[in-house]
Amino acid sequence: MITLIDYGAGNLHSLEGALDRLGFPHTRAERPSEAAPSGALVLPGVGHFHAAQMALQSRGWWRDMPQMVADGRPLLGICLGLQLLAEGSEESPKDSGLGLIPGIARRLGPGVKVPLMGWAQVQQQSSHPALPDPKGGWLYFVHSYALETDVETIYTAFHGRTFSAVKARGRVLGFQPHPEKSGPFGLVLLQKTLNWMGETSIDFQEEACN
DSSP states (O other), X not given: OEEEEOSSOSOHHHXXXXXXXXXXOEEEESSGGGSOSSSOEEEOOXXXXXXXXXXXXXXXXXXXXXXXXXXXXXXXXXXXHXXXXXXXXXXXXXXXXXXXXXXXXXXXXXXXXXXXEEEEEOEESSOBTTXXXXXXXXXXXXXXXXXXXXXXXXXXXXXXXXXXXXXXXXXXXXXXXXXXXXXXXXXXXXXXXXXXXXXXOOXXXXXXXX
């Protein structure tokens, strides 16, 4: 069963709606002790890096997430959730991230409106067993900071500069966009990611990326 990490931020309602539509069993957990005994962990996030980190620390997630991953639990980060999984962010330079994915989140730009709030095309930089070639598909973004590209970047997008739209290392994967708000294409990507993480859902027919 999927565990949604609930630390008081992040739009859990839209994510829960997407999981219901896809047929994935899921539960909310405010603390690691409330997590399902097995299955994928999902870390959504909106807002400021430091505030989210403090909330995760106060509820025990910051301490326990790395060990849960080391024990074999797959972990999906969404939006700020991806940045928290990385090494840190310019938004809060005194704070370190979890370091489960490499990179520092840096402010978007130059020469463009920040935050990016809307749709952007994504391109494949490297192959990954969870995700197909997006073929220039569009996903929905709401963010001011993003990870730069490197060998662990799966999809890229562009807003003033090219940045990582999806990154992965081992069983940890993160989306900078919101797949749950990105229409049929986003739902397909969310389904494929969670299937790769070992979760089982009902068949979902809107194969928008084919």
